[in-house]
Amino acid sequence: MKNKPQTTLIHAPRQAPQYISSIQPPVFRASTILFKDTDALFNRHWTDDYDYSYGTHGTPTTFTLGDQIAQIEGGKYCLLTPSGLSAINLVNSCFLSQGDEVWVSDNIYGPNMEHLRNLEHRYGIAVKIYNSIDADSFKPTGKAKLIWLEAAGSVTLEFPDLIRLIEKAQQANVLTALDNTWGAGLAFNAFDLNDQHLGVDMTVHALTKYPSGGGDILMGSVVTRDQKLHHQLYRMHALQGVCVSGDDAAQVQRSLASMELRYKHQSQSAIQLLNWLKLQNEFAQVLHPALSDSAGHLYWNQVCQNGHSAGLISVIFKSDYELADIRTFCDSLKLFKLGFSWGGPLSLVMLYDLKDMRQLENAHLQAGLLVRFCIGLEHPDDLIQDIENALKQLPKQHHK
Incomplete structure (x- = not known):
């Protein structure tokens, strides 16, 4: 069947091979992702490592960048977000519910504190403050759900007692989230801090900073090693419609080598x-x-x-x-x-x-x-x- 010109402009009769070997991986720009057949449509699940079902869930471009960020940070799973603050908010909205207690250092990133105060006012989440260089000031109750760690602290650059704080959190069954933008996965491995392989549950990273390197791309990430935590985050990530563009991901990808x-x-x-x-x-x-x-x-x-x-x-x-x-x-x-x-x-x-x-x-x-x-x-x-x-x-x- 010979199609009319207008149809031919959309359904091209020839298509160049889709993959070549190059230094930089190809850039995929996609909202709609086409399924090969109904088997491909129905024999998939959102928990698959690479769920190619819609652009917000990921493309080869965004998954490739996420895999590299996870490797740099010492984790296994990575979700990309439009900014560092959106990555922080993803963690807060995923793990905090009414009546929970969240602990934050006095030198926490200011917008994170503002977001948590908003949650406290609207939903009754208790925000508790601790001194990052005094682990004894972290005194979780039975309602404690999450502790935010900042290394180094925002503006005043105190380096926290990470090992003792994480030990106390684990003893109290409190999730640990580290803002790792300063360390960038290069200063230390947040998932493996000592000989006992002590580490945080998740890191948040403003890829806007060192990974981007040009002062022109906004992006964030949440990295974990635990599949259960990753699936919880991934579900919230999907429900909120959080995603990044293929072009922005490719720009950050290009900067990682340096x-x-x-x-x-x-x-x-x-x-x-x-x-x-x-x-x-x-x-x-x-x-x-x-x-x-x-x-x-x-x-x-x-x-x-x-x-x-x-x-x-x-x-x-x-x-x-x-x-x-x-x-x-x-x-x-x-x-x-x-x-x-x-x-x-x-x-x-x-x-x-x-x-x-x-x-x-x-x-x-x-x-x-x-x-x-x-x-x-x-x-x-x-x-x-x-x-x-x-x-x-x-x-x-x-x-x-």
Whole structure:
């Protein structure tokens, strides 16, 4: 039968072979996925490792990326989400119900805390706060369902007592979820932390950061080793219609080959900046897990045995500097640009007032306004010069 031109435009008479061998895998863009026959339609189940039934459930492009992220993190199963925060919300909505208790560190990622407070207000989920460097402050009751771990802590970069916190959670039958964006699966294996193979139940990762590497793709992941947990998450993932585009997945996939090289470079550049920042009189405190006087350094040294420490540094200015002074400093930077996130080629800076961010007393933190540096791929000497020039713009009476 010869079709009309309009039909031929949709049902092409010839089709090139679908697979070739190439460095980068092909990109699949699909909402509808066609079944070969009714056997293929009905002899499938959503728990299959690769359920090709609809675009939201996955394509070869998204499954390939998920498999690689799971391997990097030390897990077995991975679900991709449109952002790191959506991955966090997937975990919360999957495992928390009315009357449950969830434990979060005082230095948790701010939007996660905001989301949990919303769940507390609307659904009666009790949010409890613990000190990440004091495992004894984690006191789960029989209602405790989930504990969020942050390594290192948001903004102030305390490294938690991961091993003791996980041990306590397991003893209380509490699920452990680690925001592993800082470590990126490269600083340590969250699923195998010590000789006893102690590990978390699941990790969440903002692939927006180091895996993407370009500051232009939003994506997140949830990785597990346990099939039962994975199926629970996968079901919620499907019910919520959570998915990522094939083009975005391919962009992240393309960046994975250089991720460890970029991570190591930014980590090493951060160490070089640390040595200089510690000598500057304007700072009351420099915060970074690799510093021996930083909170949680012993715990960092315990699990990050390869010495990796990401590319984030926070400094607390001496308390006699006012907000206007710190704003002048940030505005005077040329290479560091004002912006959230990290892991891209461009160095970033952001300022914070900890009084608005913390609920517990943090005796290990000096008084003063905080600035966080996110180290990019520029030469560290140039970044040091940029900070030095900006410090010169501070009021002269503060220089000592």
